Amino acid sequence: MSEFIEVENVSKTFKVSRRPAGIPGMIANLFAPKYEKKEAVKEVSFQIGQGEMLGFIGPNGAGKSTMIKMLSGILCPDKGSIRVGEFLPYRQRKKYVGNIGVVFGQKSQLQWDLPVQDSYELLRAIYAIPEDTYQKNLNQFIDMLNMGAFINQPVRQLSLGQRMRADIVASLLHSPKIVFFDEPTIGVDVVGKQVIRDFIKELNRKEQVTMIFTTHDMQDIEKTCERLIIIDQGSKMYDGSLQGIREKYGTTRQLDVEFNFECEIAPFHHVKVQPLKEEGHIKKRFIYEQGQVHINELMNHLLTHYSIRDINITEPDIDELICKIYGGEV
Ligand SMILES: Nc1ncnc2c1ncn2[C@@H]1O[C@H](COP(=O)(O)OP(=O)(O)O)[C@@H](O)[C@H]1O
Numbered sequence: 001m002s003e004f005i006e007v008e009n010v011s012k013t014f015k016v017s018r019r020p021a022g023i024p025g026m027i028a029n030l031f032a033p034k035y036e037k038k039e040a041v042k043e044v045s046f047q048i049g050q051g052e053m054l055g056f057i058g059p060n061g062a063g064k065s066t067m068i069k070m071l072s073g074i075l076c077p078d079k080g081s082i083r084v085g086e087f088l089p090y091r092q093r094k095k096y097v098g099n100i101g102v103v104f105g106q107k108s109q110l111q112w113d114l115p116v117q118d119s120y121e122l123l124r125a126i127y128a129i130p131e132d133t134y135q136k137n138l139n140q141f142i143d144m145l146n147m148g149a150f151i152n153q154p155v156r157q158l159s160l161g162q163r164m165r166a167d168i169v170a171s172l173l174h175s176p177k178i179v180f181f182d183e184p185t186i187g188v189d190v191v192g193k194q195v196i197r198d199f200i201k202e203l204n205r206k207e208q209v210t211m212i213f214t215t216h217d218m219q220d221i222e223k224t225c226e227r228l229i230i231i232d233q234g235s236k237m238y239d240g241s242l243q244g245i246r247e248k249y250g251t252t253r254q255l256d257v258e259f260n261f262e263c264e265i266a267p268f269h270h271v272k273v274q275p276l277k278e279e280g281h282i283k284k285r286f287i288y289e290q291g292q293v294h295i296n297e298l299m300n301h302l303l304t305h306y307s308i309r310d311i312n313i314t315e316p317d318i319d320e321l322i323c324k325i326y327g328g329e330v
């Protein structure tokens, strides 16, 4: 069976105007505008099954929003193809939008001066949502997102977290089976983030809504997704599980050892030693690759040759690993 969403070798380049400085530059630019090419997405491919939830993570400018815009039919890829269910998003835009939900964290689709609920009524009319579907969804989402207290307030009076929740509901009133979220937690406080994450997870689990969301917050991914795609400078760097990242890239281990006395450390296999400064303690960090050094061997060696007070072993932090993947170090 073919996958629900199929993205094949998709690329998108923007033309960015490069105007020389000053008034002469401005005039020259009027007659012979200079452009520079910016490859926002480069040959990206992936597939998603129905009901799956996928997190797109990458630093600022990585190409996440561009990818979401192409998936939701707002932008046309320059190269490659995108199919979502039975649709070609950009080419069948009009029919397609009725089947998807899109949330852009940085751009609201609500009416600034109207109470939240009035904006929803407008959307109900625009999308011609049947009354019973609308009521059922609205009641359920207000409850799940705890929105009772501000549903009748104008959007401009809401906090960012409240506004985001209101926007999420707006994109779901027509019961789409596919939802794209672009940075749904951006600028939201810790508690608000958790509410949004729980909601996204619940919606995916209960209603089997297929979801793709982007974030630059690793916590969003850790708390919601089983699968993630890491994107940097437009290219896909990784596609798989969080655990897979640990297995593939997290092979460095560090052993922090506290000694009873100051001592010289003799070289041992491929282990690197770093002095650690801590007041009143003599500590050193031993760094090694899991495949090259066996922990038991290292511990035995240390315990037989040195007077040791304490030992701690740490795995690399997932944030650190992802930064390494961004940085192209691995
Ligand atoms: N409409 C546009 N015109 C020109 N350049 C753009 C446009 N949209 C995005 N870009 C550029 O493409 C790159 C990727 O942007 P974007 O997809 O917004 O990244 P992200 O969402 O991961 O932060 C950035 O370098 C950005 O400046």
Ligand SMILES: [Mg+2]
Pocket: 064, 065, 066, 182, 183
């Ligand atoms: Mg973005």
